[in-house]
Amino acid sequence: MSPAxxxxxxxxxxxxxxxxxxxxxxxxxxAAARAAAPLAGRTTVVGIDGRSGAGKTTLAGRLGADxxxxxxxxxxxxxxxxGLAAGVERLVSHVLAPLAxxxxxLVPRYDWVAGAWGTPAAxxxxxxxxxxxxxxxxxxxxxxxxxxxxxxxxxDVRRERALARDGDTYIPFWDTWAAQETExxxxxxxxxxxxxxxxEPRAAPGAWVNPPEPAGPPEPAGPPEPAGPxxxxxxxxxxxxxxxxxxx
Numbered sequence: 001m002s003p004a005x006x007x008x009x010x011x012x013x014x015x016x017x018x019x020x021x022x023x024x025x026x027x028x029x030x031a032a033a034r035a036a037a038p039l040a041g042r043t044t045v046v047g048i049d050g051r052s053g054a055g056k057t058t059l060a061g062r063l064g065a066d067x068x069x070x071x072x073x074x075x076x077x078x079x080x081x082x083g084l085a086a087g088v089e090r091l092v093s094h095v096l097a098p099l100a101x102x103x104x105x106l107v108p109r110y111d112w113v114a115g116a117w118g119t120p121a122a123x124x125x126x127x128x129x130x131x132x133x134x135x136x137x138x139x140x141x142x143x144x145x146x147x148x149x150x151x152x153x154x155x156d157v158r159r160e161r162a163l164a165r166d167g168d169t170y171i172p173f174w175d176t177w178a179a180q181e182t183e184x185x186x187x188x189x190x191x192x193x194x195x196x197x198x199x200e201p202r203a204a205p206g207a208w209v210n211p212p213e214p215a216g217p218p219e220p221a222g223p224p225e226p227a228g229p230x231x232x233x234x235x236x237x238x239x240x241x242x243x244x245x246x247x248x
Contacts, residue, residue: 017238017239017241018239019236019237019239020236020237020238020239021235021236022058022059022062022235022236022237023062025059025198025237025239026059026062026063026066028239029046029063029147029149029196030066032195033046033147034067034128036146036147038127038146039100039143039144039146040096040099040100040129040144040145040146041099041100041102042127043099043126043127043128043129044129044147045096045129045131045144045145045146046069046128046129046130046131046146046149047131047132047136047137047141047142047147047148047149048060048063048130048131048132048133048136048149048151049132049134049136049137049148049150049151049190050150050151050152050153051134051158051178051181051185052134052158052162052174052178052181053153053159053160053161053165054152054153054158054161055151055153055161055235056132056133056134056151057073057075057132058235059132059151060073060130060131063130067128067130068128069125069126069129069130070123070124070125070129071130071131071132072091072095072123072129072130072131073131073132073133074088074091074131074132074133074134074135074136075110075112075133076108076109076110076121077090077091077094077095077107077110077133078110078133079108079110079117080110080112080115081173081176081177082176083110084135084177084180084181084184085135085180085184087133087135088135088136088138088141088184089140091131091133091135091136091141092140092141092144094106094107094108094120095131096131096141096144097144099125099129099144100144105122105123105124105125106120106121106122107121107122107123108120109121112169131145134184135184137150137188137190137193137194138190139188142193147195147196148190148193148194148195148196149194149195149196149197149198150190150191150194150196150197150198151198152191152197152199152200153200154200157200159174162174195241196239196241197240197241198237198240199238199240200235200237200238
């Protein structure tokens with residue numbers, strides 16, 4: 001079975017946008033987050049969604065640091081390799097809903113090595129919070145998100161990143177996890193509700209569903225921003241307004 005096998009969910013529409021360094025993307029998202037109205041009580045929540053290996057954790061870490069905001073990783077909430085849907089439910093019931101109600105927030109924390117739940121972490125986000133992980137933009141959570149970002153990266157690139165990050169522990173579970181992602185995203189179609197779609201310039205429409213033949217080049221996205229320092233290895237993204245919301 002192919003790593004991204006399963007029914008074709010949809011080709012994410014390509015709108016076109018400037019190609020930016022990740023640092024420039026972080027600056028844009030920070031400005032948008034600070035300008036957005038809070039929807040979870042007094043807290044403005046930014047959600048960063050996309051399939052496994054898309055770069056969500058890295059981007060969320062940089063954005064959180066720039067905003068001075070804590071980051072909630074759904075990886076702590078899944079509870080195992082079969083727990084994608086349950087992780088989304090925990091995000092809402094244990095984090096977002098209590099936050100909106102001005103109640104104490106205790107974030108569940110799953111120990112993947114021990115295969116057991118650890119001690120929950122108290123969360124005091126203040127005015128800004130970043131959440132990241134597959135499913136964080138699901139409809140059940142979306143009402144609490146002031147800014148929703150979707151990351152679009154080809155399946156082969158995602159797989160290479162994920163296995164390089166997690167090593168041999170991920171290999172036996174890649175297909176299982178990919179199938180859960182496909183099931184969730186078939187239903188949710190998160191990119192259609194995203195405020196921003198970040199696409200690697202090589203990710204043409206539909207590339208993430210592993211098309212049978214190489215995708216063509218992306219549509220023109222305007223002149224690229226100057227690259228960062230040589231050797232920085234910084235990811236560059238096409239910054240596009242989302243199909244379903246206003247572009248910040």
